Amino acid sequence: MNKVFIATSLDGYIADKEGQIDWLHSIPNPENDDMGYNKFISTVDALIMGRTTFETVLSFGIDWPYEIPVFVLSTTLKAIPEELQEKVELTKGSPKEILEMIHSKGFDELYIDGGTTIQGFLSQDLIDQLIITTIPVLLGGGSPLFGTFDQRLSFQHVRSSRYLDCIVQNEYLRKKNES
Amino acid sequence: MNKVFIATSLDGYIADKEGQIDWLHSIPNPENDDMGYNKFISTVDALIMGRTTFETVLSFGIDWPYEIPVFVLSTTLKAIPEELQEKVELTKGSPKEILEMIHSKGFDELYIDGGTTIQGFLSQDLIDQLIITTIPVLLGGGSPLFGTFDQRLSFQHVRSSRYLDCIVQNEYLRKKNES
Numbered sequence: 001m002n003k004v005f006i007a008t009s010l011d012g013y014i015a016d017k018e019g020q021i022d023w024l025h026s027i028p029n030p031e032n033d034d035m036g037y038n039k040f041i042s043t044v045d046a047l048i049m050g051r052t053t054f055e056t057v058l059s060f061g062i063d064w065p066y067e068i069p070v071f072v073l074s075t076t077l078k079a080i081p082e083e084l085q086e087k088v089e090l091t092k093g094s095p096k097e098i099l100e101m102i103h104s105k106g107f108d109e110l111y112i113d114g115g116t117t118i119q120g121f122l123s124q125d126l127i128d129q130l131i132i133t134t135i136p137v138l139l140g141g142g143s144p145l146f147g148t149f150d151q152r153l154s155f156q157h158v159r160s161s162r163y164l165d166c167i168v169q170n171e172y173l174r175k176k177n178e179s
Numbered sequence: 180m181n182k183v184f185i186a187t188s189l190d191g192y193i194a195d196k197e198g199q200i201d202w203l204h205s206i207p208n209p210e211n212d213d214m215g216y217n218k219f220i221s222t223v224d225a226l227i228m229g230r231t232t233f234e235t236v237l238s239f240g241i242d243w244p245y246e247i248p249v250f251v252l253s254t255t256l257k258a259i260p261e262e263l264q265e266k267v268e269l270t271k272g273s274p275k276e277i278l279e280m281i282h283s284k285g286f287d288e289l290y291i292d293g294g295t296t297i298q299g300f301l302s303q304d305l306i307d308q309l310i311i312t313t314i315p316v317l318l319g320g321g322s323p324l325f326g327t328f329d330q331r332l333s334f335q336h337v338r339s340s341r342y343l344d345c346i347v348q349n350e351y352l353r354k355k356n357e358s
Contacts, residue, residue: 010309010334010351011325012191023331122317130189136336136351138301140328146190149319152202155189157315157345166336170347172189172315 002099002110002126004118005040006145007133013142014115021056023137027164035133035163044068046107048098051077053114054088064088071102073117095121119147125174130155133169181278181289181305183297184219185324186312192321193294200235202316206343214312214342223247225286227277230256232293233267243267250281252296274300298326304353309334312348 007024008014015021047066049057051074057065058081070088072080080088091098102110112121121127132145155172162168186203187193194200226245228236230253236244237260249267251259259267270277281289291300300306311324334351341347 136334138332153317155315160339160347168339168349
């Protein structure tokens with residue numbers, strides 16, 4: 001199963017016009033509520049992310065935050081920093097090729113992250129679960145979560161959760177028997 | 180107070196690439212649940228809509244559905260059909276000018292409808308309440324609810340409601356003391 005767990009603004013952006021994500025933390029979170037992140041992470045066994053997301057994580061200057069194997073999609077990156085070579089693998093190809101390769105390594109429950117990567121998988125109808133956390137701010141522009149593609153994709157709503165008295169998270173599953 | 184009550188696809192469109200809204204009715208609704216519409220309508224005393232929304236309503240070929248006065252924003256329409264002249268008034272101008280004119284007629288609780296009109300009001304920070312009903316389908320393109328504008332606008336989440344086991348409606352109020 002291919003899963004998305006991501007936060008967007010009320011107008012559907014994952015980064016603002018300057019590529020910043022500070023607004024993700026605009027709601028006070030004194031007890032560091034993880035808003036379901038650790039529970040979600042426990043349901044996946046590998047992560048596929050795009051180069052931009054990878055470089056954003058590196059830019060945080062924190063310890064590498066993932067315990068599961070991470071596959072970074074890039075046609076331009078040449079190498080992974082040495083200290084991450086056991087944790088991160090560079091890959092490229094179509095979503096289907098990448099999935100075949102990762103499935104062949106025994107990973108089936110996959111966290112798909114990053115706008116371009118998610119859009120690529122959605123355009124091939126390869127996303128099964130969407131968990132979207134909506135931050136109640138209109139950014140007025142930025143990098144959209146969803147891109148354009150040809151076919152309509154119907155989902156089933158599974159649950160709504162509300163965090164910090166302000167942030168709504170919805171879980172959807174792809175309805176495969178319909179368009 | 181200026182209020183929005185509108186349905187969007189999961190990817191934020193109010194009409195699909197062909198301008199169609201059939202997907203709004205893709206979820207079976209055997210008992211004609213109004214999903215809060217009549218309750219909402221009881222909170223407003225006039226409606227401001229754009230020309231496209233007006234023409235869409237006319238195209239339904241049904242009886243005029245609004246009991247409250249409707250103001251249609253258009254720079255191109257010359258006249259309102261005769262049978263609607265007591266119910267509909269053509270107007271033009273900036274959002275602020277239009278609000279002044281409508282307030283002077285004694286209407287203060289206003290339903291703002293139509294993508295272009297909503298975007299015009301939002302760009303001037305003139306929307307106080309957003310009630311957004313999310314249909315669980317990705318359209319992959321179409322007319323977006325939200326447009327681009329300069330300043331960030333923060334909202335307070337008021338409630339989530341779930342209809343027909345599938346459709347989530349969220350209500351937000353503008354937080355005027357913050358950006």
